[in-house]
Amino acid sequence: MLSRRDYIKTSLELNLFFGRIMKEHMIFMEVGLLIIDSSLILEGDQLKRSFEEILLETIALSKGAINQEVLESEELVTPLTLNSETITQDNTGICINKEITLEELELESNPYFDFTSELERRIDNINKRAINLVIEVIKFKEKVLAKLLECKMFANLYQLLIDHILREAKFYLMALENVQKQTKPITDILEQEIFWDTIMKEHAFFIRGLLDPTEVDLFNTANDFSQRFDELIERTEEANKEDIPKITKEAIKLTTEIRDFKVTGTEGLIDCQIKAMAYPLLGDHILREANRYIRLLKSYLKGH
Structure with missing residues (x-):
């Protein structure tokens, strides 16, 4: 309760x-x-x-x-969010209420x-x-x-x-x-990890699929992330209770890697340095999801 x-x-x-x-x-x-x-x-x-x-x-x-941890995790808003929203609104014509971001930053x-x-x-x-x-x-x-x-x-x-x-x-x-x-939103950590690992794997799919065909290095990196998350999901599905700390540490490491990749990608879209059928807000969106997942994983480990 x-x-x-x-x-x-x-x-x-x-x-x-x-x-x-x-x-x-x-x-x-x-x-x-x-x-x-x-x-x-x-x-x-x-x-x-x-x-x-x-x-x-x-x-x-x-x-x-x-909680301070939630604010520091940058899962609600990142230093890139406001810029991402401005460029995305300018390029698509879709109205985005940026007052939300300005207030969240405060x-x-x-x-x-x-x-x-x-x-x-x-x-x-x-x-x-x-x-x-x-x-x-x-x-x-x-x-x-x-x-x-x-x-x-x-x-x-x-x-x-x-x-x-x-x-x-x-x-x-x-x-x-x-x-x-x-009651708590989700109690089973392995169930939560399978959900978020799948989300991260699919983010890698989407990045791979939205890149211009000439962005070969980024394509290969995204493809590699999708395969590594696939392997992690398989191990997580087979894990026992005693395997949880090890699996959770693996999830933190891999999610941190893809988070850093997403930061670089979002910055590249903002600066028009990456050729892709994507806009900065999409990059910032999947970056925040990785930030939240990392905080949840670290919070679980700290409590156990």
């Missing part, structure tokens, strides 16, 4: 991280959809705006309430923060609304994926990408529903 303090902290951190991830998924889908599917573009844009509203409310309630942790019952009530309201909104996002992604798989539409979006962001939405929904039952 989560204490009031843990319920508030966990809820805020979940919504700050995944709320941004969800709204960026809508941006990525908007970029990839064609004018013939303008109704889907408008639907995705409305979902994006709804998440931006929840994010702004969550940020206002988060000042002082979240967030601080206060060890003497007062976790009141009124704050708990307001967080409960945000969680309930976030659950309803994620369910809408899941339906939207499922609709687009079904059309793509049945060849009833064309989009500049990999089917695996839609499946990937659909799984992330379902993961967020499960975590929120668990928190609303006053």
Whole structure:
């Protein structure tokens, strides 16, 4: 059973991280959809705006309430986020509320923060609304994926990408529903590692698939990461309880390597030094996911 303090902290951190991830998924889908599917573009844009509203409310309630480790991990926002959003908005024409990023960059942790019952009530309201909104996002992604798989539409979006962001939405929904039952979002570390290792492997796939054919070295590096994560997933699926510390250390090492690769890639997209069918916000997005995963892994090891 989560204490009031843990319920508030966990809820805020979940919504700050995944709320941004969800709204960026809508941006990525908007970029990839064609004018013939303008109704889907408008639907995705409305979902994006709804998440931006929840994010702004969550940020206002988060000042002082979240852990210093979360702020330092750069999972909510990185030094590259604002620049990535500006360039992506300029190049795609899609509106991105950069006030969210500016406010997140100002967030601080206060060890003497007062976790009141009124704050708990307001967080409960945000969680309930976030659950309803994620369910809408899941339906939207499922609709687009079904059309793509049945060849009833064309989009500049990999089917695996839609499946990937659909799984992330379902993961967020499960975590929120668990928190609303006053339990930890995810308890099984190996289950969590398999989920995030798969996400990291698929990031390597997407990087590989979006690079210009002339970017041979980057292609080979991305391909190598996908194979190494594949091997790690296999070992994790076969692991016993006593193997967890060793497997977790391997996951930290490999995820740190791909995180550094993503930093270089995002900087390269910002500086127009990499030829790819990608924009900086996509790079910053997958960088933040690696940052969160590294923090979760280190946090687990520290507690065991």
